[in-house]
Amino acid sequence: MMESLDTDVADAESVGETRDEVVAGVRQHAGQMARELARIEGGDYGRKTFRVDGGEWTVKYEAGDLEFLRFEGRAGLDVYVVSTKQAPDFEPLSRALEHYDALVAAFNDYVAGLEGILDDAPDSFPAVASAxxxxxxxxxxxxxxxxxxxxxxxxxxxxxxxxxxxxxxxxxxxxxxxxxxxxxxxxxxxxxxxxxxxxxxxxxxxxxxxxxxxxxxxxxxxxxxxxxxxxxxxxxxxxx
Known part of the structure; x- marks a missing residue:
């Protein structure tokens, strides 16, 4: 005979809300990187991959906004932390976010490395001949x-x-x-x-x-x- 079904089912709503809040925060923060990349690269569409100790982060932007943020780590970890589709699973999200600070550091290093790159570029040019x-x-x-x-x-x-x-x-x-x-x-x-x-x-x-x-x-x-x-x-x- 079936045992009693009086045991309550755990409510996952609060956990899901926490996950959504985390993803929303990452979307907003990584969106700043996407906008800066669009400014640096001189276009509204593109992507850039940053290698960190634990794997690779890919930032893809479209029309200046973040389209997706993907982490490909070791041991087969591959998760879209931010995307236009469904939210990531809890465990891969948690593992990926362990390396998020490394992404920010890599991005900041990339931007810092561009400082002064145009110092020797000419800022005056010969007159253009008239046709x-x-x-x-x-x-x-x-x-x-x-x-x-x-x-x-x-x-x-x-x-x-x-x-x-x-x-x-x-x-x-x-x-x-x-x-x-x-x-x-x-x-x-x-x-x-x-x-x-x-x-x-x-x-x-x-x-x-x-x-x-x-x-x-x-x-x-x-x-x-x-x-x-x-x-x-x-x-x-x-x-x-």
Whole structure:
């Protein structure tokens, strides 16, 4: 027959509250280390591991706040003292906290070791050269590209059917393509799908690209003119 069930079950609520208070205190204190690490490392996200006699502590921070505090000790001890998930078990927490002061000392040593690290860093720098003249010259040439491309688009619109079209030719062994919308150039691209856009609705090409392809653009326009001239000759030969 079952024995009496009158024996009271121990209430673990107070023990749990004590554990939660301890973890909350560690979270607040280690959170200061997390914020200082974020300031030192120059970013909102990261982690750093500190080795102590009893094992390793890892402080991970996110958006400047402590994300977790983990202790990996000897004899298989591995506990998240602070985390965004569940609270740690009592016994691993107690063992880990035996080494918490060592973590604080290691952190303080780390910060102290950074003092004076920038003493020899220069605090004055040469004047930065202005790119204004280069940009102005680049824009002048690109404006000429765009003007020529629009004229080509207008001519294409005159003798081709449809409001959208493209014209392509190989110049100096490289493919050039003009795409138009009605009588305005949408783009001029050199070098195929992965090539350089010398005329575009999304911005000007680099000065280096302009320098490299300016001569080719001139030959691109000449090739267009030659094709238009041939077309005129062919039409002149037609008799009705």
């Amino acid at each position: 204004a003249e280069v940009v102005a010259e680049r824009d002048r040439i690109v404006d000429a590209f765009e003007d020529a491309a629009d004229q080509m688009a207008a001519q294409l619109h005159r003798f081709e059917s449809g409001d959208y079209g493209a014209w392509a030719v190989t110049v100096r062994g490289t493919r050039w393509e003009l795409k138009r919308e009605v009588d305005t150039a949408s783009y001029v691209r050199v070098g195929g799908e992965d090539g350089v856009y010398l005329v575009s609705q999304y911005g000007a090409p680099s000065a280096r690209d302009v320098r490299e392809h300016a001569g080719g653009f001139r030959d691109f326009v000449r090739a267009f003119n030659d094709e238009v001239a041939e077309l005129h000759d062919d039409l002149d030969a037609v008799t009705l």
